[in-house]
Amino acid sequence: MVLTMEKIQDTFDPKPRKFIVWLFVVSSTIMFGGFTSYYLVFAASKGKGHGLVLPDAFIYSSLVIIASSITLVLASKAMRKLNFSLQRNMLWLTVILAVAFGVMQFSAWSSMVKTGATLVGNNAAISFIYVVSGLHLLHIIGGVGLIINALVGSYKNISPAKSNYRMEIASIFWHFIDILWIYLYVFLLLNR
Amino acid sequence: MSTIALHDEHNHDHADHGHHKETLISKYIFSMDHKMIAKQFLITGIIMAVIAMGLSILFRIQLAWPDQNFPFLETFLGKWAEGGRIKPDFYLALVTIHGTIMVFFVLTAGLSGTFSNLLIPLQIGARDMASPFLNMLSYWFFFTACVIMMSSFFIQTGPASGGWTVYPPLSVVAKAMPGSGMGMTLWLISMVLFVASSLMGGINYVSTILNMRTKGMDLWKMPLPIWAFFLTAILGILSFPVLVAGVVLMVFDRSFGTSFYLSDIVMGTTILPNEGGSPILWQHLFWFLGHPEVYIVIMPALGISSEVISVNSRKPIFGYHAMVYSLIGITVLSFIVWGHHMFVTGMNPLLGGVFMITTLIIAVPSAVKTFNYLATLWRGNIRFTPAMLFAIGLVSFFISGGLTGIFLGNASLDINLHDTYFVVAHFHLVMGSAAIFGMLAGVYHWFPRMFGKMMNAKLGYLHFWLTFIAAYLVFFPLHFLGLDGVPRRYYAFTEFEFMKKWLTVNVFVTWAAIMAALAQVAFLFNFFYSIFKGKVAPQNPWEANTLEWTAPVEHIHGNWPGEIPTVYRWPYDYSKPGHDEDFIPQTVPFSQTMSSNLPHDFEGNAEAEKIQQDWELANPVEENKG
Numbered sequence: 059m060v061l062t063m064e065k066i067q068d069t070f071d072p073k074p075r076k077f078i079v080w081l082f083v084v085s086s087t088i089m090f091g092g093f094t095s096y097y098l099v100f101a102a103s104k105g106k107g108h109g110l111v112l113p114d115a116f117i118y119s120s121l122v123i124i125a126s127s128i129t130l131v132l133a134s135k136a137m138r139k140l141n142f143s144l145q146r147n148m149l150w151l152t153v154i155l156a157v158a159f160g161v162m163q164f165s166a167w168s169s170m171v172k173t174g175a176t177l178v179g180n181n182a183a184i185s186f187i188y189v190v191s192g193l194h195l196l197h198i199i200g201g202v203g204l205i206i207n208a209l210v211g212s213y214k215n216i217s218p219a220k221s222n223y224r225m226e227i228a229s230i231f232w233h234f235i236d237i238l239w240i241y242l243y244v245f246l247l248l249n250r
Numbered sequence: 251m252s253t254i255a256l257h258d259e260h261n262h263d264h265a266d267h268g269h270h271k272e273t274l275i276s277k278y279i280f281s282m283d284h285k286m287i288a289k290q291f292l293i294t295g296i297i298m299a300v301i302a303m304g305l306s307i308l309f310r311i312q313l314a315w316p317d318q319n320f321p322f323l324e325t326f327l328g329k330w331a332e333g334g335r336i337k338p339d340f341y342l343a344l345v346t347i348h349g350t351i352m353v354f355f356v357l358t359a360g361l362s363g364t365f366s367n368l369l370i371p372l373q374i375g376a377r378d379m380a381s382p383f384l385n386m387l388s389y390w391f392f393f394t395a396c397v398i399m400m401s402s403f404f405i406q407t408g409p410a411s412g413g414w415t416v417y418p419p420l421s422v423v424a425k426a427m428p429g430s431g432m433g434m435t436l437w438l439i440s441m442v443l444f445v446a447s448s449l450m451g452g453i454n455y456v457s458t459i460l461n462m463r464t465k466g467m468d469l470w471k472m473p474l475p476i477w478a479f480f481l482t483a484i485l486g487i488l489s490f491p492v493l494v495a496g497v498v499l500m501v502f503d504r505s506f507g508t509s510f511y512l513s514d515i516v517m518g519t520t521i522l523p524n525e526g527g528s529p530i531l532w533q534h535l536f537w538f539l540g541h542p543e544v545y546i547v548i549m550p551a552l553g554i555s556s557e558v559i560s561v562n563s564r565k566p567i568f569g570y571h572a573m574v575y576s577l578i579g580i581t582v583l584s585f586i587v588w589g590h591h592m593f594v595t596g597m598n599p600l601l602g603g604v605f606m607i608t609t610l611i612i613a614v615p616s617a618v619k620t621f622n623y624l625a626t627l628w629r630g631n632i633r634f635t636p637a638m639l640f641a642i643g644l645v646s647f648f649i650s651g652g653l654t655g656i657f658l659g660n661a662s663l664d665i666n667l668h669d670t671y672f673v674v675a676h677f678h679l680v681m682g683s684a685a686i687f688g689m690l691a692g693v694y695h696w697f698p699r700m701f702g703k704m705m706n707a708k709l710g711y712l713h714f715w716l717t718f719i720a721a722y723l724v725f726f727p728l729h730f731l732g733l734d735g736v737p738r739r740y741y742a743f744t745e746f747e748f749m750k751k752w753l754t755v756n757v758f759v760t761w762a763a764i765m766a767a768l769a770q771v772a773f774l775f776n777f778f779y780s781i782f783k784g785k786v787a788p789q790n791p792w793e794a795n796t797l798e799w800t801a802p803v804e805h806i807h808g809n810w811p812g813e814i815p816t817v818y819r820w821p822y823d824y825s826k827p828g829h830d831e832d833f834i835p836q837t838v839p840f841s842q843t844m845s846s847n848l849p850h851d852f853e854g855n856a857e858a859e860k861i862q863q864d865w866e867l868a869n870p871v872e873e874n875k876g
Contacts, residue, residue, distance in 0.1 A: 074380035074457045074458060075380060075457075077456075077460065078384065078453050078457045081452075081457060081487055082449075084487060085449055085487045085488070085490070088488055088489075088492060089492065089494050089495050090495075091491075092491060092492035092495030092496065092535060092538070093495045093498075093499075096496075096510075096531055099531060100510075100531060103528060104528075177502075177506060177508060178507040179508075179509075180509065181526055182508060182509050185502065185508040189498060189502060189508075193498065
């Protein structure tokens with residue numbers, strides 16, 4: 059009995075699990091959709107948005123996160139060509155860029171605080187910037203976890219199917235949070 | 251056996267089936283087997299239901315006898331019922347937590363968690379969920395949420411008491427009332443865990459249904475419960491994240507002093523510093539989840555009763571495709587009706603009109619489903635099993651509760667009925683009664699599948715009739731209070747002249763509620779006694795067609811020894827003319843049922859039609875000799 063079960067389970071099918079990641083992406087999109095619709099209704103009913111010139115650090119962090127997506131694509135390409143050392147280097151680079159992104163978000167917040175646009179204040183639209191960028195940063199932490207998971211997989215001797223799966227879910231999620239940030243940034247630029 | 255070397259790596263990528271030696275902990279506690287997780291959800295759900303029912307009896311006592319002292323209340327509740335009379339603050343906490351537990355912990359997690367987990371892999375022919383690990387996590391998040399919610403009864407200021415919809419400012423300003431403090435914080439923590447649990451569950455269900463069906467199980471061969479669970483999970487994935495967004499903003503308002511929902515609030519003589527927010531925005535975010543949530547509650551129950559009614563009528567479900575399309579219709583419409591909870595918030599009348607129309611359109615798919623149930627019963631060879639009675643009870647409550655939905659969906663009527671007992675009566679008939687009956691139908695029907703034992707039918711009948719009658723006696727009179735304008739959540743009817751005349755009705759309702767609660771003892775005894783001492787269940791006790799009854803009665807990891815069975819036909823071939831039995835399981839190929847095959851069974855497969863025609867020519871139907 060146990061033997062037959064093991065035989066059946068031998069094949070590793072990544073498809074349903076990858077699908078889970080996609081569904082998570084969907085639900086996360088909905089959550090940020092909820093936030094931004096809060097903002098739209100708020101701004102429409104009050105006749106005002108956050109009214110700030112967004113700190114330059116947000117531009118740099120946007121560039122950094124786009125770069126991190128590119129390095130992740132390069133890592134996937136390297137893995138497909140079986141060039142594992144390049145894959146690892148690119149993954150490390152992605153992690154470093156992710157950390158840089160986090161640092162820039164913090165510096166953006168601190169420059170906002172300096173100009174008096176603090177989290178707690180009379181304008182919920184300004185508080186909103188902190189909340190959405192903060193929640194996005196939580197997603198970044200999760201994404202870094204997935205990249206490190208792929209990295210660990212490439213150092214350890216796991217089957218190519220699994221290693222491939224880890225890379226794929228890291229990529230799905232990371233490109234998603236990249237696009238998500240661009241969306242949030244453009245949204246905040248357009249709805250001042 | 252190449253995977254053996256990998257097992258020690260502890261990587262969560264791997265489906266951990268049947269490899270490890272099962273210990274007590276891995277089998278009963280941190281189980282990753284969907285059948286065990288289903289039982290965990292069910293038993294936790296039952297415990298929470300009993301607790302929430304107990305809370306309702308407490309506030310019903312207050313409503314019926316606001317001037318009397320009940321010393322036993324003080325014994326149980328201490329300072330919350332000093333002198334044997336429930337305090338107003340605690341009364342509000344009771345209705346809040348009763349609602350929260352019933353809607354979220356019983357009818358969402360207890361219902362979807364139990365039956366989606368049990369039936370999805372078994373009815374579509376899968377070994378387990380897409381991610382058994384996530385599934386286990388989903389249960390433990392739910393369990394933790396339950397514990398945290400209950401722990402709020404053990405703090406000085408008591409549980410959250412601003413109503414289950416936690417509208418600001420009561421939910422945000424910590425000093426607004428005792429329950430707005432620590433109790434509300436615990437409520438929010440508990441709900442965050444609960445939402446995480448629901449999302450993990452829902453994502454798993456959708457992925458499993460779309461990716462892991464056995465050979466031959468195309469979407470149009472899925473049993474209706476699976477369709478219902480599938481669409482329910484999609485609803486959850488698309489609506490719960492919006493609640494998260496709302497809750498995050500609420501947490502910031504409470505704990506960091508932002509003003510997302512607050513503005514111009516004066517408490518006593520002090521003016522709060524918050525400015526610029528809007529409490530209406532919470533209502534939008536809440537009801538964008540909240541309305542789909544009520545369909546998350548009712549759709550699994552509808553799916554379960556479709557199956558139970560068809561099996562026990564010994565007839566194919568009437569309008570299988572119409573059933574699916576109406577579920578899809580309900581799913582889509584449920585996202586564009588949330589404004590009907592907010593007709594009295596000063597909404598633009600044009601917008602109110604739009605929400606009114608979308609709301610009333612939901613009556614169409616709901617009516618399609620109701621008529622299909624009735625048409626399935628019509629001239630069926632009905633077997634009145636306890637499960638069947640509860641399924642029929644669901645149809646009854648769904649009709650009587652649904653009708654008042656048409657009243658409430660009308661903006662002009664709702665302005666009068668809003669926040670009255672009419673609303674309470676309406677949603678207790680559709681959620682509190684119909685959905686609970688669907689859940690109980692499921693428990694009676696699949697108990698043999700879960701525990702390998704049969705429940706006692708006589709106790710089941712007793713349970714059904716007492717509950718059915720009592721539920722109508724409780725909720726029907728409440729409509730009239732509502733029509734008279736009696737507001738919900740009021741503590742003492744003696745305080746208002748126009749409400750005094752309803753006191754006698756309240757006494758009647760409370761006695762009926764006590765009768766309903768006592769009826770549940772029959773169920774609880776039956777349930778727990780049968781787990782251990784019930785009659786051993788046969789392989790297919792209800793002579794049903796679906797796949798779960800082909801799996802061995804003893805539970806094994808992976809559900810079927812050897813190959814997963816292949817599916818050849820839809821699940822509702824009951825009483826098919828020409829066949830010698832009144833059911834044909836999904837696993838029986840058409841080649842074994844030549845005498846009953848119909849042309850449309852072959853879905854346009856010319857070769858199969860030809861074989862069938864040749865067979866019919868060779869085996870002419872015998873003339874009726876009678």
